[in-house]
Amino acid sequence: MKLSRDQLLSMYRQMWTIRFFEDELAAAYMEGKTPAFDIGSGPVPGEMHLAAGQEPVAVGTCAHLKKQDTVVGTHRPHHFAIAKGVPLDKLAAEIFGKETGLGRGKGGHMHLFDVEHNFSCSGIIGAGFPPACGAALAAKKMGKDWVAVAFAGEGAANQGSFHEALNLAALWQLPVIFIIEDNSWAISVPKGKSTSIPDNSTRAAGYGIPGVRVDENDTLAVYEVLGEAVARARRGEGPSLIEVKTDRYYGHFQGDPELYRPKDEVSQLKANDPIQKLASQIMAQGAATQAELDAARDAAKADVAGAMEFARTSPYPAPEQALENVFV
Amino acid sequence: MKLSRDQLLSMYRQMWTIRFFEDELAAAYMEGKTPAFDIGSGPVPGEMHLAAGQEPVAVGTCAHLKKQDTVVGTHRPHHFAIAKGVPLDKLAAEIFGKETGLGRGKGGHMHLFDVEHNFSCSGIIGAGFPPACGAALAAKKMGKDWVAVAFAGEGAANQGSFHEALNLAALWQLPVIFIIEDNSWAISVPKGKSTSIPDNSTRAAGYGIPGVRVDENDTLAVYEVLGEAVARARRGEGPSLIEVKTDRYYGHFQGDPELYRPKDEVSQLKANDPIQKLASQIMAQGAATQAELDAARDAAKADVAGAMEFARTSPYPAPEQALENVFV
Amino acid sequence: MANERELTMAKAISEAIAQEMERDPRVFVLGEDVAVYGGIFGATQGLVEKFGPDRVMDTPISETAFIGAATGAAAAGMRPVVELMFVDFFGVCMDQIYNHLAKNTYMSGGNARFPVVLMTAMGGGYNDAAQHSQVLYGLFAHVPGLKIVVPSNAYDAKGLMISAIRDDNPVMYFFHKGLMGLGWMKYPERTITPVPEKAYTIPFGVADIKRPGKDVTIVALAMMVQRALDAADELAQEGIDAEVIDLRTLVPLDRDAVINSVKKTHKLIVVDEDYKGFGMTGEIAAIVAESALDYLDAPVKRLAVPNVPIPYSRPLEQFVIPSVEAIGNAARQLVKK
Amino acid sequence: MANERELTMAKAISEAIAQEMERDPRVFVLGEDVAVYGGIFGATQGLVEKFGPDRVMDTPISETAFIGAATGAAAAGMRPVVELMFVDFFGVCMDQIYNHLAKNTYMSGGNARFPVVLMTAMGGGYNDAAQHSQVLYGLFAHVPGLKIVVPSNAYDAKGLMISAIRDDNPVMYFFHKGLMGLGWMKYPERTITPVPEKAYTIPFGVADIKRPGKDVTIVALAMMVQRALDAADELAQEGIDAEVIDLRTLVPLDRDAVINSVKKTHKLIVVDEDYKGFGMTGEIAAIVAESALDYLDAPVKRLAVPNVPIPYSRPLEQFVIPSVEAIGNAARQLVKK
Numbered sequence A, B: 001m002k003l004s005r006d007q008l009l010s011m012y013r014q015m016w017t018i019r020f021f022e023d024e025l026a027a028a029y030m031e032g033k034t035p036a037f038d039i040g041s042g043p044v045p046g047e048m049h050l051a052a053g054q055e056p057v058a059v060g061t062c063a064h065l066k067k068q069d070t071v072v073g074t075h076r077p078h079h080f081a082i083a084k085g086v087p088l089d090k091l092a093a094e095i096f097g098k099e100t101g102l103g104r105g106k107g108g109h110m111h112l113f114d115v116e117h118n119f120s121c122s123g124i125i126g127a128g129f130p131p132a133c134g135a136a137l138a139a140k141k142m143g144k145d146w147v148a149v150a151f152a153g154e155g156a157a158n159q160g161s162f163h164e165a166l167n168l169a170a171l172w173q174l175p176v177i178f179i180i181e182d183n184s185w186a187i188s189v190p191k192g193k194s195t196s197i198p199d200n201s202t203r204a205a206g207y208g209i210p211g212v213r214v215d216e217n218d219t220l221a222v223y224e225v226l227g228e229a230v231a232r233a234r235r236g237e238g239p240s241l242i243e244v245k246t247d248r249y250y251g252h253f254q255g256d257p258e259l260y261r262p263k264d265e266v267s268q269l270k271a272n273d274p275i276q277k278l279a280s281q282i283m284a285q286g287a288a289t290q291a292e293l294d295a296a297r298d299a300a301k302a303d304v305a306g307a308m309e310f311a312r313t314s315p316y317p318a319p320e321q322a323l324e325n326v327f328v
Numbered sequence C, D: 001m002a003n004e005r006e007l008t009m010a011k012a013i014s015e016a017i018a019q020e021m022e023r024d025p026r027v028f029v030l031g032e033d034v035a036v037y038g039g040i041f042g043a044t045q046g047l048v049e050k051f052g053p054d055r056v057m058d059t060p061i062s063e064t065a066f067i068g069a070a071t072g073a074a075a076a077g078m079r080p081v082v083e084l085m086f087v088d089f090f091g092v093c094m095d096q097i098y099n100h101l102a103k104n105t106y107m108s109g110g111n112a113r114f115p116v117v118l119m120t121a122m123g124g125g126y127n128d129a130a131q132h133s134q135v136l137y138g139l140f141a142h143v144p145g146l147k148i149v150v151p152s153n154a155y156d157a158k159g160l161m162i163s164a165i166r167d168d169n170p171v172m173y174f175f176h177k178g179l180m181g182l183g184w185m186k187y188p189e190r191t192i193t194p195v196p197e198k199a200y201t202i203p204f205g206v207a208d209i210k211r212p213g214k215d216v217t218i219v220a221l222a223m224m225v226q227r228a229l230d231a232a233d234e235l236a237q238e239g240i241d242a243e244v245i246d247l248r249t250l251v252p253l254d255r256d257a258v259i260n261s262v263k264k265t266h267k268l269i270v271v272d273e274d275y276k277g278f279g280m281t282g283e284i285a286a287i288v289a290e291s292a293l294d295y296l297d298a299p300v301k302r303l304a305v306p307n308v309p310i311p312y313s314r315p316l317e318q319f320v321i322p323s324v325e326a327i328g329n330a331a332r333q334l335v336k337k
């Protein structure tokens, strides 16, 4: 699948949007938490799971998706949300707990719902597989060629929901794609201590569906493999299971002392940064100039700055709003 | 693995014990339920799932097991219990709701606990996989060569617990064997409508462990395959997944109208009855005479009659005993 | 007369679903044995014959997957009716129910809708033991985000099911096996009622006074409503006039119905087939202790399963589930005081 | 003096487990991130260093498998301490907890034993939103077969943990994240207490009067005990003498402690971080309405999360969790009456 110059630049810009968004959040998160770190303080309290380094799996996948396609993300959801087109302003505002956020401040960073862009996520590991099946089932019933994508970490692939959803999807030939984001860690537990086989895509054989592993943190490689999986789903030929190797730059959550992690792991990972890689690939293809790439990056930066400003200046919900929205 | 004459005769007798037990229960179950069927009436009320026809998987497996080995059965548990050596009297008494039963009448037919013979079961589909892992983990921790066996129906192999337990067992190299009893039906749902692949043993590849299917309802074939799996577990080499084809003679539960089932299916299955098959195999090996086989059968019949008599004549628990035994 | 047609609760439920399926192509049914078998307790009888296997779907035994799929399908515009065969099995899929289906609307700030009816069988009395006899609605009423519906007869069952399907929120619909009017399980006569052929709705949050009375208030649900009515008949012969309140829905809860009745009778009995501790009986008693304390003439009485799992053996099970006799005796004691 | 040594609740818990592991080789620990990380909330800190990875086991993210494995290991003679990282995750493994671990002993007629401690983090107040902030113990207390332990300070935490590990029954042990004394989360000073170095037990079913008083009874658990004590301090300055009862265990429940206190103060406030409906506040109110009605001078007051999921945003979350101020105001209102 050949990507146009515009597509490549737009993907490149998205990568930077994600990266800046996470880096900005990392900084905002620490406000009010120094000198004494208190998880409940500052403009962005609570747990915070950032996806810097994991851009390829989100961007390479969502480049194939339309608004009507469904994406279900995880507890580490920002890269998916941004790649799926969730408006940055509302996304940031929700994370800051503001009235203007996606969920009026009720959801928070792990619970983002964008009805228009068919995006949702959950803080419960493995919980996204079944609803993605349901969205795919609905598309099938409505006679649409919409697909659904469930993302999950490699740690999540050992949850029962993974197996149940794969069986259901394969049995009913649902247009759904299961993508395992293998960043090698589930909090402090490395993949080898949680998973009885090295490669989750081999589990596809247990359901009679295609399984592919993308072994590098490479946006275009993800794009390539997902092209086939998405097309297959749109053709009504059923689900696929893809595992993508990727890299977590930050701790599991912000404030994670990461005592379990080899000291130089992250710096080594950063030497193969996927944004740089994409830049080189684009340049190698002669698809864009360095100036164009820089402009995309600057635009991303400005977008993120704007979203953060929007979030910061938006009002908090009134306390009594807590009582609203249990039911519609 | 060569079976001795005594072993063969004892297995043959066990098959008949199971068969007579189930047939006697089927009859007892209908007492008090004619002319008008009321599930709550008669000496054996409530749901009743019988395993006649499914003797091979239980007998062929348990012939390898010692008292200290653990077996976790299902909602259709009698064949496993009998093959594991649970005393018939207490088993029958529990099913009749009597004070002398395994659980003082509190458990009933789906909830049989025999601490001495390390047998238990549950009415929840798929629930037996995790505790079997735990028993195997305990054996490993205590430095024993004990193994654990979890039986489950082919319908149960689509539950999340199956996947989680297989991964845990493979990861920790636990001495546990997962046996899928494929009787083609999960209540009214045939395997092809519940399972995305024809053979559950192929799912073993997703955990890096051996998977074998026994494709006929044949006690000696089960014995053969389980020999390797049990030995492997005792040697500390980890779990196996075995699927065994078997046949359900009765309805899913007693009283099941079975409108979903082809009319002549059961009579065709009975033409290949596994007890007759074992008799022929024993005779073909010259391991026992017809008279010896008949004697084994008669002994089984007498045992079952004795157990039913014990159950019928035992007292009911006093009502207030309902308040006891929540805690020890 | 068409209005006089009587139905069992099972037929009333399946008719309600069928009528809504006809009216709205987005409604479909899924669950274990709901199609070819027609539902183990008959709640979906006849539906696959009428609507075909695409709209009435048998599922594998994987409640997490198919209940979660119902949530996802609802988000995408469908209106699933999904059956959990016995409520006792909730533990294998509770996360999809309570952390997602129930909370998603709230977490989305009211922007996302999840019109799912999760229907499930409950109740004991026929010796199905600890894992197949519970009612458990108190547990689901405790966690926010689910409307909780518990009919006691065929008329209510149909109207409440139609309301449930038309509701844009998740509704958990409990039917008591022993009220379904099945050919193979005893049921109280009163559960079979006249049921209009046409579709009709019954609003949630409106308790039904199944029997007005002035001496003592009996608050109940499902089978316990029927037993309370039987007890009330006996009490009437002794000159005790009991009021029987069928809550019909636990969420929303008709607090006023309870409070007003207690203001009239000054005596309260709460009867429940759920476990006694930390459940429905406590909530109702607490509401009265908060909001009508001064009207109470006598201590509140709670009858419920005494915090033990449901035992199998008949004498044990009969001992733990509140009986007509126990309800009658509680009333006699209160009124005597 | 050794007795004066003060510990955080997290250290008290991990010390209790370590001492029992030393005493009894059958005790082992498993759960997510309990080994190398030491438990996300520090309840297992230092254990893997002391006892090695065979006795302190990190598990895959598969709660059904490893909690079910704890049950199976207990049946086979071990005494597992298993951690469910947040109680909010119970929905993925509830079947193993409530249909098996909790009921097996009963269903076996008392013949089988399952000495498992299931420990779990609970509680909000730090903006972790709807899926990571609940307490939910009311739900577990509702279903029979689990002892329910909820400490409010380090001294209680150690003694109750040792009792839990020595108990031959399943014990569910809830620790409030905000009481653990973590370096990265605010906590009330009072949760850090002197803790004896030696092992000691605290019996289940014995409430602790954390502050005696004569004007009003406040019944609470965990964080709400701390807030009630803060409120009581304020009230004392206004001349209102509040009695603060820390139930410490919900199952078994010290009914007498509540009843006796109400007989003395004639006024009851129940404060809970759990959802208000069908939970702990209802149960305590009902017990008083059943057994001490005539002693009540004023309607019972219940403060709890008002039947909404826990919202993320700070002003919303602070609105739904009972505050020191709200507790104080409830007492002021009651006493004024």
Ligand SMILES: Cc1ncc(C[n+]2csc(CCOP(=O)(O)OP(=O)(O)O)c2C)c(N)n1
Residues within 6 Å of the ligand: A075, A076, A123, A124, A125, A126, A152, A153, A154, A155, A156, A157, A183, A185, A186, A187, A252, D032, D061, D085, D089, D092
């Ligand atoms: C059911 C459940 N169990 C445990 C957790 C706690 N938890 C949050 S994130 C996490 C690790 C997830 O690892 P992985 O799936 O690999 O995703 P990653 O964090 O690496 O993106 C765990 C155990 C949870 N949120 N839900």
Ligand SMILES: Cc1ncc(C[n+]2csc(CCOP(=O)(O)OP(=O)(O)O)c2C)c(N)n1
Residues within 6 Å of the ligand: B074, B075, B076, B123, B124, B125, B126, B152, B153, B154, B155, B156, B157, B183, B185, B186, B187, B252, C032, C061, C085, C089, C092
């Ligand atoms: C979690 C759960 N879901 C559903 C059921 C209801 N149920 C009881 S038996 C059964 C079918 C089981 O099929 P299978 O595993 O093949 O065993 P078989 O009955 O054929 O022996 C079902 C769905 C249950 N008991 N537990």
Ligand SMILES: [Mg+2]
Residues within 6 Å of the ligand: A153, A154, A155, A181, A182, A183, A184, A185, A186, A187
């Ligand atoms: Mg990971």
Ligand SMILES: [Mg+2]
Residues within 6 Å of the ligand: B153, B154, B155, B181, B182, B183, B184, B185, B186, B187
């Ligand atoms: Mg089967």
